[in-house]
Amino acid sequence: MSAPPPLRIRGLSVGYPSDHGAIQAVREVDLDVAAGEFLGIVGESGSGKTQLLLAILRLSAPHARLAGSIRYREQELLQLNVRALNQVRGNRISMVFQDPMTALNPYLRIGRQITEVLRVHRNVSGREAERRGIEMLESVHIPEGPRRMRQYPHELSGGMRQRVMIAMALIAEPEILLADEPSTALDVTVQAQILSLFQELRARTGTAIVLVTHDLGVIAEVADRVAVMYAGRIMEQAPIHELFAHPRHPYTEALQQSIPRIDAPRPTHLASIGGAPPNAAALPAGCAFAPRCIYRMPICESIDPPLIEAAPGHWKACHHQGPLGKLRSEAA
Amino acid sequence: MLRYTVRRLLGAIPTLLVIVTLAFLLLHAAPGGPFDAAKRMLPEIQKSIEAKYHLDEPLWRQYLRYLGDLARGDLGPSFQYRGTSVNEIIAQGLPVDATIGLTAITLALVVGGAVGVNAALRRGSRWDYGSMAFAVAGISTPVFVVAPLMILIFAVTLHWLPAGDWVGGSPSHLVLPAIALALPYVAYIARLMRGSTIEVLNSPFIRTARAKGLPLRLIVWRHALRPTLTPLVSFLGPAIAGLLTGSIVVESVFGLPGIGRHFITAALNRDYTLVIGITVLYGALIILFNLLADLCYAWIDPRVRLR
Numbered sequence: 001m002s003a004p005p006p007l008r009i010r011g012l013s014v015g016y017p018s019d020h021g022a023i024q025a026v027r028e029v030d031l032d033v034a035a036g037e038f039l040g041i042v043g044e045s046g047s048g049k050t051q052l053l054l055a056i057l058r059l060s061a062p063h064a065r066l067a068g069s070i071r072y073r074e075q076e077l078l079q080l081n082v083r084a085l086n087q088v089r090g091n092r093i094s095m096v097f098q099d100p101m102t103a104l105n106p107y108l109r110i111g112r113q114i115t116e117v118l119r120v121h122r123n124v125s126g127r128e129a130e131r132r133g134i135e136m137l138e139s140v141h142i143p144e145g146p147r148r149m150r151q152y153p154h155e156l157s158g159g160m161r162q163r164v165m166i167a168m169a170l171i172a173e174p175e176i177l178l179a180d181e182p183s184t185a186l187d188v189t190v191q192a193q194i195l196s197l198f199q200e201l202r203a204r205t206g207t208a209i210v211l212v213t214h215d216l217g218v219i220a221e222v223a224d225r226v227a228v229m230y231a232g233r234i235m236e237q238a239p240i241h242e243l244f245a246h247p248r249h250p251y252t253e254a255l256q257q258s259i260p261r262i263d264a265p266r267p268t269h270l271a272s273i274g275g276a277p278p279n280a281a282a283l284p285a286g287c288a289f290a291p292r293c294i295y296r297m298p299i300c301e302s303i304d305p306p307l308i309e310a311a312p313g314h315w316k317a318c319h320h321q322g323p324l325g326k327l328r329s330e331a332a
Numbered sequence: 333m334l335r336y337t338v339r340r341l342l343g344a345i346p347t348l349l350v351i352v353t354l355a356f357l358l359l360h361a362a363p364g365g366p367f368d369a370a371k372r373m374l375p376e377i378q379k380s381i382e383a384k385y386h387l388d389e390p391l392w393r394q395y396l397r398y399l400g401d402l403a404r405g406d407l408g409p410s411f412q413y414r415g416t417s418v419n420e421i422i423a424q425g426l427p428v429d430a431t432i433g434l435t436a437i438t439l440a441l442v443v444g445g446a447v448g449v450n451a452a453l454r455r456g457s458r459w460d461y462g463s464m465a466f467a468v469a470g471i472s473t474p475v476f477v478v479a480p481l482m483i484l485i486f487a488v489t490l491h492w493l494p495a496g497d498w499v500g501g502s503p504s505h506l507v508l509p510a511i512a513l514a515l516p517y518v519a520y521i522a523r524l525m526r527g528s529t530i531e532v533l534n535s536p537f538i539r540t541a542r543a544k545g546l547p548l549r550l551i552v553w554r555h556a557l558r559p560t561l562t563p564l565v566s567f568l569g570p571a572i573a574g575l576l577t578g579s580i581v582v583e584s585v586f587g588l589p590g591i592g593r594h595f596i597t598a599a600l601n602r603d604y605t606l607v608i609g610i611t612v613l614y615g616a617l618i619i620l621f622n623l624l625a626d627l628c629y630a631w632i633d634p635r636v637r638l639r
Contacts, residue, residue: 057543082548089545097543102536106635107558116554117544152634168544 006175006208007033007056007093011068014051014060014232023280025051027232028068030307033176033208038199040223040240041212042255046277048232049212050098053178057089072176091121094169098181100161104153111149114168121172136167139204140197159190163197170201176208183218195222216255220244228252231278231288234307238314248316250293253324287319295320333630336638337623344619351615352402355608356395359599366411366602385411398605402612408605412598418609425591426613428498429578432588435510437568437575440517447518448525449552449560455530463522470519479512479585496586509586513579517571524567528560535559561632569625573617577610 014026026048033039043049054060056070058077070077072088080088089095097103105113114136115129124132134145140163142148153161162182169177179198183191199222202209213219219226220240227237228251236249247253257271275292278284284291290300299319307317367373367381382388386397401408407418447467451460486508487495494505532538533556541555578592591610598606630636 059539059543086545086547089543091545095540095543097536097540099536103540105537105541105555107633108555112554116546116550120544120546120550154635165540 003035005032005034006073008071009052009056009069010071012052012055012070013065013067014048014055015065015067016061016063017065018281020281022065024232024283025064025280026055029232029234031227031234031237033210035175035208036202036206037208038202038222038224039208039210040219040226041210041229042214042216042219042226043212043229044214044277046280047229048280049214049229050180051232052229053095053180053210053212056178057093057095058085059095087121090117090169090174091172092174093176093178094172094174095178096162096165096169096180096182099185100158100165101153101185103165104161106153108152109149110151110153110156110164114149114164114171117168117171132171133167136171137164139201140164140167140170142167158186159193162186162190162194166194166197166201170205170207173205174207176210179209179211181213182211184213184215191218198222217259228255231283232280233288233304233317234315235289235318236314236316237307242311242314246311246314247324248310248314249318250295250320250324251289254292287317295324333627333638337627340623340626344616344623347619348612348615349399352399352608352612353395355611356398356604359602359604359607360391360394362602364602366604385409398608407609407612410598410603410606412601412603412606418605421594421606422591422609422613425578425589425594426576428588429583429590429592430576432506432509432513432582432590433572433575433578435506436514436517437572439510439514440521441568443514444518444521445525445564448522448527449529449557451522451526452529452533453548453552460526464526467519467522470515471523473515475512475516475579475581476585478515479508479582482508482512483585496588498588509582509588512585513575513582517575520567521564524563525560528563529556532556532559558632562629565625565628565632569621570618573614573621576617577614 009029009031012026012029012031013024016023016025029048029052031052041049041052051060051064055064055066056077058066058080060066066078068078072093075084075088077085077088104110111130111133114133115126118124118129118132119126130149133149137145137148142160142163148156148164153164156164162185166182182198183194186194195218198209198211201207211219211223223240225237225239226243228235228243228249230251236243236247236252238248243252244256247256251273254271254273258273273292278288278291284301286299286301286303287293287305290296293300295318297319303319305317305319307315310316365382365387366385367378367387373381379388386394389397398408405419407422410416410418410421413421447463451463454460483495486492493507496508497505499505538551538555541551546555578588578590580592580596582588583590583593591613594606595610597603598610626638630638
């Protein structure tokens with residue numbers, strides 16, 4: 001890839017002041033989003049993945065403290081005034097949220113909610129916006145566009161509402177689409193439909209997609225590249241096949257082991273990771289995963305390992321050198 | 333919607349009947365009657381007057397007679413103002429109260445709404461603290477303190493406006509009473525709107541609107557305003573009914589010929605028909621404005637279906 005990535009995040013931290021010390025939701029994250037790529041961000045609840053996504057469009061809660069740099073092309077998003085920021089939001093970078101039941105405005109018709117994006121960002125007539133809206137509904141596989149445009153969100157099913165959210169996010173043809181657990185709140189069959197819709201739309205429009213999920217299985221199906229987050233940091237980052245074939249971080253390895261497999265010999269004991277994630281207000285001095293890590297060494301408890309490129313395109317934040325595999329041999 | 337409205341209006345009849353019955357019984361249970369208080373009368377004269385107003389009949393018969401008149405829209409003759417019917421008294425007083433009340437509620441909506449929404453948008457700022465301090469003061473200062481102060485400043489000292497009286501509904505006579513009546517409502521609506529706006533601004537669909545890059549103006553007017561109106565409407569329904577029937581204090585201070593002042597004198601004088609008449613009017617207005625509030629919910633929120 002010769003062209004510089006359109007989105008470059010460097011040293012991004014998101015903190016929330018609290019009575020029990022600052023809560024560090026995101027810590028020193030470096031991340032690039034290349035043009036047209038499908039990037040997955042995986043992590044458990046509280047790992048900071050949603051906070052990272054919200055920070056990109058500066059949608060974090062008002063009392064959040066953001067530090068570091070988020071560059072979109074020539075613009076530093078963290079320095080932009082609101083007017084300039086609004087020209088990026090929904091236009092160059094757009095976002096789809098987790099729960100389509102609450103993310104759409106229940107008081108406004110679908111048509112208004114879709115077309116207003118176009119009216120704000122493009123100089124189009126109401127009729128043209130309406131036509132583009134119906135077209136957009138069609139491309140997210142919602143038939144009867146003209147009728148749907150006049151309906152309210154509560155008249156649509158959950159899957160349908162999420163398609164509306166996606167239509168809304170893509171109507172201005174953004175360069176990057178951020179999706180925060182877009183299928184988590186939906187039925188399993190609908191989940192699969194939404195995921196394949198993302199792939200289809202990326203192939204057709206060339207929009208880069210950043211998909212945040214807690215489900216490594218979902219990532220495996222759709223993403224080109226994966227970043228694994230834990231306690232606000234990126235622990236490992238690699239192309240999808242590389243990550244699954246050669247995980248280099250013990251946390252990634254443990255996550256993979258905990259995916260249930262339908263072809264496994266029964267009865268199989270489903271592996272889980274011992275212990276619990278650390279309290280974001282009182283993180284350990286060294287590596288945040290150390291207390292739960294089976295490869296733990298003395299250095300892990302004092303020095304937080306930096307994210308380094310262990311192999312071309314494969315980054316990890318771990319003191320452990322050499323191959324993993326302890327888990328697999330234990331399981332066998 | 334029409335069927336719903338008709339059904340609600342029919343449903344109001346039993347409610348009104350209960351109100352009438354309770355008012356009737358309570359008044360007649362109170363000791364004394366309309367014609368035995370101050371002046372001594374010859375027993376024969378008193379008897380003939382009571383016979384004229386059917387007060388010599390058994391209570392159940394008076395009650396049925398009253399209901400029969402009420403069904404025809406006749407609230408009966410006033411006992412206190414001889415030769416004047418309750419209908420006439422209300423027809424004279426209601427326009428005064430309605431004019432001042434509607435002016436006050438409009439004022440309260442515009443000023444209170446603007447102050448509240450602005451405070452929510454600038455939460456934690458000086459504007460926010462300043463306007464909420466004003467709101468607390470507005471709610472907790474009684475009208476009988478504010479109204480004379482206003483007269484003292486704007487009428488007596490500055491000579492800008494008349495101190496009271498009601499000259500054919502001239503606008504200058506309207507200003508001070510309307511403002512005095514509106515002040516606590518301005519304050520209450522400001523607090524109400526601040527609270528509901530803050531709540532709505534924290535909702536996920538507002539975050540979506542921000543993520544779409546909409547300017548603040550659109551987010552507030554198109555996305556946030558409508559949902560904030562629901563609690564406002566709940567408050568306004570009964571409040572408007574109360575404002576239209578007049579405030580005793582405001583009427584007394586500004587010397588206005590409204591209904592409110594009749595209410596207390598009528599109760600003290602055992603003017604049965606006038607008290608029941610005003611009570612029924614007030615009850616009917618409350619029922620009417622609560623129905624309007626419910627119709628407003630359906631207009632505000634597409635998820636509300638009236639059945």
